[in-house]
Amino acid sequence: MVTAAAAPLIEAHGLTVFRNGADILHDVSFTLPAGELVMLVGPNGAGKSTLLNLIAGLALPDRGNIVLQCQATEAFSRADWAARVTLVPQLSSAGFPLTAEEVVELGGLAHSTSVVTLRQQVQQALHDWDIHWLASRDIRRLSGGEQQRCQLARSWVQMQQRDSLLWLLDEPLSALDLRHQQQCMHKARQLTAAGKSVVMVVHDLNLARHFADRVLLLSCGRLVAEGSAEAVLTAEKVSDIFMLDVRLEGNDLRWD
Amino acid sequence: MSNLLGQKHILPLCLLLPLLVVIPGLLSGSQPVAWLFATDIGQTVLWQIRLPRVLMAFLVGALLAWAGVLIQGMVRNPLADPGLIGVSGGAAVGAALFVVLVASGLALPGWGQTLLAFGGGVLALLVVLKLGLSGQSLQAMSFLILAGIAVNVLASAVIGLLSYMATNEALRQITFWSLGSLSGADWLWVVTMALALTAGLLFWPRRARRLDALLLGEVEARSVGINVSQLQWQVVLWVALFVSLAVSASGMIGFIGLISPHLARLLTGAAHRRVMPLAVVLGGSLLVAADTLARTLIAPAELPIGIVTTLIGAPLFIALMVREKRRFQW
Numbered sequence: 001m002v003t004a005a006a007a008p009l010i011e012a013h014g015l016t017v018f019r020n021g022a023d024i025l026h027d028v029s030f031t032l033p034a035g036e037l038v039m040l041v042g043p044n045g046a047g048k049s050t051l052l053n054l055i056a057g058l059a060l061p062d063r064g065n066i067v068l069q070c071q072a073t074e075a076f077s078r079a080d081w082a083a084r085v086t087l088v089p090q091l092s093s094a095g096f097p098l099t100a101e102e103v104v105e106l107g108g109l110a111h112s113t114s115v116v117t118l119r120q121q122v123q124q125a126l127h128d129w130d131i132h133w134l135a136s137r138d139i140r141r142l143s144g145g146e147q148q149r150c151q152l153a154r155s156w157v158q159m160q161q162r163d164s165l166l167w168l169l170d171e172p173l174s175a176l177d178l179r180h181q182q183q184c185m186h187k188a189r190q191l192t193a194a195g196k197s198v199v200m201v202v203h204d205l206n207l208a209r210h211f212a213d214r215v216l217l218l219s220c221g222r223l224v225a226e227g228s229a230e231a232v233l234t235a236e237k238v239s240d241i242f243m244l245d246v247r248l249e250g251n252d253l254r255w256d
Numbered sequence: 257m258s259n260l261l262g263q264k265h266i267l268p269l270c271l272l273l274p275l276l277v278v279i280p281g282l283l284s285g286s287q288p289v290a291w292l293f294a295t296d297i298g299q300t301v302l303w304q305i306r307l308p309r310v311l312m313a314f315l316v317g318a319l320l321a322w323a324g325v326l327i328q329g330m331v332r333n334p335l336a337d338p339g340l341i342g343v344s345g346g347a348a349v350g351a352a353l354f355v356v357l358v359a360s361g362l363a364l365p366g367w368g369q370t371l372l373a374f375g376g377g378v379l380a381l382l383v384v385l386k387l388g389l390s391g392q393s394l395q396a397m398s399f400l401i402l403a404g405i406a407v408n409v410l411a412s413a414v415i416g417l418l419s420y421m422a423t424n425e426a427l428r429q430i431t432f433w434s435l436g437s438l439s440g441a442d443w444l445w446v447v448t449m450a451l452a453l454t455a456g457l458l459f460w461p462r463r464a465r466r467l468d469a470l471l472l473g474e475v476e477a478r479s480v481g482i483n484v485s486q487l488q489w490q491v492v493l494w495v496a497l498f499v500s501l502a503v504s505a506s507g508m509i510g511f512i513g514l515i516s517p518h519l520a521r522l523l524t525g526a527a528h529r530r531v532m533p534l535a536v537v538l539g540g541s542l543l544v545a546a547d548t549l550a551r552t553l554i555a556p557a558e559l560p561i562g563i564v565t566t567l568i569g570a571p572l573f574i575a576l577m578v579r580e581k582r583r584f585q586w
Contacts, residue, residue: 053475056479058475058478058479077483078478078481078482078483078484079481079482079483081481082478082479082480082481082482083481086479087475087479088479089473089475089476089479092472092473092475092476094471094472095332095333095334095471096329096332096334096471096521096526097521097525097526098468098471098472098525098526098527099259099525099527102468102525102526102527103472105465106465106468106469106472106476106480107480109465109466109469109480109481109482110480110481136259138525151476154480155479158480158481
């Protein structure tokens with residue numbers, strides 16, 4: 001007997017975005033099954049963040065559409081969308097003296113859980129992301145990496161919701177030290193093991209080769225390649241797209 | 257470094273502070289305290305003049321401070337103030353227009369003035385936001401202030417034009433608005449503004465965390481599930497409501513809406529569940545204190561309240577700007 005194949009988590013059909021007359025995304029289509037760690041790679045300006053924003057439901061494509069669990073984007077209110085998909089935007093500077101704990105708490109805004117449960121989840125997230133000792137500090141006085149961990153902890157609270165499916169991370173590792181990078185990857189694995197999906201924008205191609213279940217390679221707004229890390233991040237493709245002489249040594253890409 | 261005041265300090269302070277300013281405000285004046293209680297005239301002065309005036313001062317200050325909290329949070333700019341970004345100016349144009357229309361013989365009901373002030377406030381706010389609300393870079397911040405200046409200049413030009421066309425009686429009233437004065441206090445205004453304050457108390461506390469999320473940025477707020485444009489509209493309408501009530505009751509009183517939220521944030525951080533009540537009470541108390549000074553410093557004459565608040569507020573504003581400037585220079 002064949003078990004019913006799980007419906008894909010997200011289907012994107014022909015996503016196209018125009019900005020000032022140029023298309024910054026052109027006819028991008030893909031399908032993401034549940035339980036996968038997907039990495040989005042590509043040169044600067046390839047359209048990675050734009051694509052992430054579309055998946056997060058923050059913007060609508062000029063052409064094409066996104067189907068989340070067989071329902072079109074338009075069917076969801078902002079709160080419904082946020083209950084399912086959590087976005088961690090690129091780090092931006094905070095201007096007001098909220099404490100780290102207050103920032104993390106905001107992950108519970110789309111929650112329908114009780115205050116007590118939320119408080120536990122916030123405390124757990126503060127510990128998980130190693131910022132419990134910063135909880136009552138002014139967010140503006142924290143270092144870049146510490147601020148990034150606050151954002152990640154906030155999104156972690158948001159991911160604890162019953163309906164949550166997808167964790168979107170825009171360059172989450174750029175400000176983190178080695179240990180916290182590993183911690184972040186570990187957390188991502190924890191989610192995929194629970195049947196949720198993770199999509200992250202990364203610049204470290206070797207990290208993508210080691211960790212990703214699937215890689216989407218974007219260049220100039222087009223989806224150039226999609227598939228397993230080994231199949232997508234070959235020396236030839238990477239050399240071609242990033243315009244750099246790259247070779248494969250063992251399982252790692254090397255360049256001079 | 258944690259906050260000076262925590263959640264548990266807010267309520268006692270909010271109950272205590274108004275009493276500390278309202279009672280001296282009630283008792284101080286050109287006559288001795290005993291006179292207020294011993295004579296019939298004293299009793300009338302106390303209940304029909306002093307009490308409504310002190311309460312109105314508190315309510316006007318509270319509403320302006322509340323508008324300041326909301327607008328600063330929405331535009332993520334700690335220098336935004338209903339006066340600086342033109343809302344008060346727009347509301348004053350509406351109020352002045354009403355005076356001129358009435359003077360020219362139109363029979364309009366009294367609440368028409370608040371309605372016109374509200375319309376002027378909303379319009380001014382929309383123009384400023386259209387020009388100045390884009391991201392959180394330094395440029396966007398200065399654009400907002402510049403847009404506010406533009407709207408303010410336009411508003412004062414229109415008020416100038418209206419005063420030029422106005423009759424003597426109308427001119428006197430228009431001048432009254434542009435300087436700001438609490439001498440028009442009566443129980444009707446006190447009740448009206450108390451109702452507005454109560455309505456705000458029913459509406460905003462449940463939305464405090466949404467305002468917190470907006471402090472992080474629009475993208476962040478939307479990604480935690482907030483309908484940002486709806487929230488922005490709510491802020492615009494409430495700010496216009498609060499400011500237009502304050503302006504039609506007492507004219508343009510500057511800086512209360514700027515410094516009260518600031519003081520509150522210095523004391524207790526930026527979380528709106530603490531800043532909102534604290535700033536509202538601070539705003540009310542500050543204006544009661546300023547009004548008490550205005551009435552007693554050169555008694556029996558009276559300083560215009562707008563001058564007193566500006567004398568206190570402008571140096572504070574300059575100090576804040578110096579601080580902001582340091583923050584952006586690293």
